[in-house]
Amino acid sequence: MFRQAAKLLHRPILTPSAMRASSRPFSADLPAEQTADAAFVEAWKKLVPNIDPPKTPLSFMLPRPATPSSIPSKLTVNFVLPYASELSQKEVDMVIVPATTGQLGVLPGHVPTIAELKPGLMLVHDGNDVTKYFVSSGFAFIHANSYADIIAVEAVPIDRIDASLVQKGLAEFTQKLNSASTDLEKAEAQIGVDVHSALNFALTG
Amino acid sequence: MMKCWRGREKEAIVSTSSSSSVHCSFHTETVVERESREGVKMSAPMPFWRAAGMTYVTYSNICANLVRNCLKEPHKSEAISREKVHFALSTWKDGKAEKPVIRSDMPED
Numbered sequence: 001m002f003r004q005a006a007k008l009l010h011r012p013i014l015t016p017s018a019m020r021a022s023s024r025p026f027s028a029d030l031p032a033e034q035t036a037d038a039a040f041v042e043a044w045k046k047l048v049p050n051i052d053p054p055k056t057p058l059s060f061m062l063p064r065p066a067t068p069s070s071i072p073s074k075l076t077v078n079f080v081l082p083y084a085s086e087l088s089q090k091e092v093d094m095v096i097v098p099a100t101t102g103q104l105g106v107l108p109g110h111v112p113t114i115a116e117l118k119p120g121l122m123l124v125h126d127g128n129d130v131t132k133y134f135v136s137s138g139f140a141f142i143h144a145n146s147y148a149d150i151i152a153v154e155a156v157p158i159d160r161i162d163a164s165l166v167q168k169g170l171a172e173f174t175q176k177l178n179s180a181s182t183d184l185e186k187a188e189a190q191i192g193v194d195v196h197s198a199l200n201f202a203l204t205g
Numbered sequence: 206m207m208k209c210w211r212g213r214e215k216e217a218i219v220s221t222s223s224s225s226s227v228h229c230s231f232h233t234e235t236v237v238e239r240e241s242r243e244g245v246k247m248s249a250p251m252p253f254w255r256a257a258g259m260t261y262v263t264y265s266n267i268c269a270n271l272v273r274n275c276l277k278e279p280h281k282s283e284a285i286s287r288e289k290v291h292f293a294l295s296t297w298k299d300g301k302a303e304k305p306v307i308r309s310d311m312p313e314d
Contacts, residue, residue, distance in 0.1 A: 083287060100252075119268050136272040137265045154269035154284075156276060165275045187257035191264060195271045 067144040071109030077124065079133075079150045086133070086155065087124070094125040095148055097140045098198075108146040115140045117152065119198040121205075132158045134202050136195070163203050170196035 037058065044053040077095055079087035095106045098120025104113070117138045124131045138152035173192030180186040254264045273284045291309035295302055 119272070134272065136268040153265050154272045156272065156280070160276050160280045162275055162277045162281075169271065169275060183257040184259065187254045187259055188267065190253060191267050192271060195268050196275070199272070199275055 065143075065145050065147070068146075072146045073108060074146075075106060075108045075110075076147045077150065078147070079122075079124075079152070079155070081152055081155055090124075090126075092124055092126040095150070096121075096123040096125075097150060098122060098135060099140065104140070106140075106142055106148055110142050110146070110148075112144045113140070113142045115142075117150075119195045121158070121198075121202040122150070122152075122155070132202070134158050134161060134199060158202055161199060161203060166196055166199045166203065170200060 037056065040056075041053045074091040074093065075095060077087050077090050077092050078085070079090075093107075097104050097106065097115065098118055099115035100118045101115070103120075104115055106113075117135055117140055119136050120134070122133045122135045124133070133155045134157075135150075135152045136154040138150065138155075140151075141149040143149070169192065173189050173196060177186065177189035177193055180189045252264075255261075270288075273281065273288070276284060289309070291307070293305040293307050295305040297303070
């Protein structure tokens with residue numbers, strides 16, 4: 001009966017915020033956590049009233065932006081690459097991202113989604129302007145407050161792509177795919193064919 | 206949707222009786238039955254590159270390199286020079302450092 005007692009005694013005591021965080025760690029619709037531990041600050045003030053309480057990492061974190069009650073009119077996009085921030089907090093009407101499950105059109109008020117991206121065209125619609133980027137791969141995170149974070153390893157505006165190199169690459173990898181022997185070679189050749197046909201489609205389609 | 210597989214799970218590629226193939230226009234994805242440490246079975250379509258033993262990071266880097274190679278001239282050389290790496294790898298044996306190995310994209314002198 002008391003076999004589990006030691007384990008139960010050593011179980012961590014969870015504060016309400018920690019309990020919420022551990023029971024639904026990936027939830028996007030929880031209210032923002034408080035940014036400083038109130039009990040610690042009170043205890044500190046009692047012991048050391050002259051010095052300001054030290055700041056913990058929790059207090060440096062910005063609170064999660066609240067989900068507005070009505071759907072906002074514009075989508076805020078953060079489009080980042082490892083070496084540069086292409087779009088930073090840009091307010092747009094719609095973004096179409098090439099997810100592995102198909103083209104994902106994101107409008108303000110989209111359900112929170114995490115999408116893995118495949119090589120393909122990304123379109124950013126702002127009024128009547130459409131900017132097209134070719135994304136090599138990455139992820140798109142859409143939050144409940146109409147913020148979209150798109151991260152890509154390599155993304156270029158389509159006018160920087162050379163069509164002749166694309167055709168050459170497609171022919172080379174189709175040939176490699178036919179002559180590949182090991183699984184790994186076949187996978188690499190298949191990736192080459194996928195990327196080049198997506199590039200081709202982006203240029204012509 | 207993104208799925209994350211932990212290395213602790215034991216993967217069992219089950220025979221044809223309990224796995225199925227999903228066909229799409231480019232390539233097949235096999236549904237693989239995986240047994241987690243607690244013995245609960247989970248299954249999900251596995252991308253072809255993971256089935257061939259490649260990780261997502263390798264796949265993503267290959268895609269990025271292929272895209273960079275298809276760029277028009279000034280952008281292509283900028284992109285390639287941006288991605289060059291140069292580092293020295295030092296191994297330690299018996300508490301002493303051995304001669305460091307230099308790895309780089311630039312031709313060695």
